[in-house]
Each structure stands twice: as structure tokens, then as C-alpha cells.
Amino acid sequence: MGCIRKGGTRPIREVLEQAERPTEHGALVMDTAGYDISSVTSMVAGGCQLVIFTTGRGAPTGNAIAPVMKVTANERTYQHMEDNMDYDLSPIVRGEQTAAEMGAAMLDEIVAICNGKLTKAEAYGFSDIAVDHVCRFV
Numbered sequence: 001m002g003c004i005r006k007g008g009t010r011p012i013r014e015v016l017e018q019a020e021r022p023t024e025h026g027a028l029v030m031d032t033a034g035y036d037i038s039s040v041t042s043m044v045a046g047g048c049q050l051v052i053f054t055t056g057r058g059a060p061t062g063n064a065i066a067p068v069m070k071v072t073a074n075e076r077t078y079q080h081m082e083d084n085m086d087y088d089l090s091p092i093v094r095g096e097q098t099a100a101e102m103g104a105a106m107l108d109e110i111v112a113i114c115n116g117k118l119t120k121a122e123a124y125g126f127s128d129i130a131v132d133h134v135c136r137f138v
Contacts, residue, residue, distance in 0.1 A: 018132065019045035033132035036061050040068060041129050050114060060084040061128050062121025069110065069119050086119050 013026040019042045022028050030046060032039035036059045040051050044066045051068045053059065058081040062068045072078050075090035082088075087106055091097040113119060 016046060018042045021047045035130065035132070037128040037130040038132045041131060050110065052110070055085075058084060060121070060124075060126060062119070062124070062126030064127035064129050067113050067119045068121050068126075069113055070121065071106070084120050084124075086113075 007029075008027065010027040012029055014022055014024040014028045016022060016028060016030040018030065018032050020030070030039075030043060032042040036053075040053065040061060040063050043051055044063055049066055051063065051066055053061070053068050053070050055070055055072050056074045056077060058072065058077045059070065060081070061070075069086045070084060071087040071089060072081075072085055073089035073093050075088075075093070078085050078088040078090060087109055089102050089106070092099050092102050109117075
């Protein structure tokens with residue numbers, strides 16, 4: 001349910017197969033494996049140039065081709081995994097900042113990463129790649 005909530009409320013513009021390149025702009029869904037590393041690999045194979053990976057429990061994953069920015073709004077996760085998390089959105093949950101304020105600040109961080117700032121995964125050398133081999137048809 002967490003991944004559905006994180007998707008927001010905008011209408012879905014396109015549903016993609018694993019590693020398929022999008023043809024639409026806006027909210028897109030890609031049918032990837034549930035395994036973190038495999039899903040990131042599929043998104044990058046589809047053309048994603050920066051993965052903004054939302055996590056509640058913390059997933060210290062990276063990618064060999066595109067930067068992976070790890071974001072959480074779980075204060076406990078951020079405190080316990082600060083060395084692996086790139087951005088803490090828990091001030092929204094605590095009512096200290098609005099989603100608009102945090103979104104604007106996070107956009108600045110995204111731009112910095114796109115301009116060469118290393119993510120935590122890149123700094124640690126995490127360069128995971130996995131391809132889902134599960135047969136999806138009978």
C-alpha cells in the first residue's frame with residue numbers, strides 16, 4: 001500500500017512493461033519486479049537518468065548507470081540510516097514544514113545531483129544491477 005500512496009493522485013498516463021521506454025509525460029507505472037535492485041535496473045533500462053527511490057525501511061541500493069537518490073519520510077529510518085539516505089522528508093510528517101516547502105528544497109537537491117553531486121550510494125560505490133528472470137506468462 002505504501003507504494004500506491006507514494007504514487008500521488010495524478011492520473012496515470014501510461015503503463016509500461018519492464019525496461020520499456022516511456023512515450024508519455026506525467027505519472028507513469030512500470031511493471032517491474034518488487035525486488036528493489038531489479039526494479040531500479042528496469043527503470044534505468046527504460047531511460048531513467050536519476051532514480052528518486054522512496055523508502056520507509058531503508059534500502060542501501062545504488063545503480064551502476066544512473067544515480068539513485070534515496071528519500072524517506074520515516075524519521076526513525078533516517079536517523080538509523082543517515083549515512084545511506086540522501087533526503088529526509090520527515091519534517092512534513094512532524095508538521096514542521098509543508099510538502100510544498102520540502103518539495104522545493106528537494107528539487108534543489110535533485111538539480112545538484114543532476115549537475116554532478118554524488119548520491120550516498122555513489123559515494124559508497126554501490127553499483128547494483130539485477131535482471132528479473134521470472135516468466136510473466138503461461
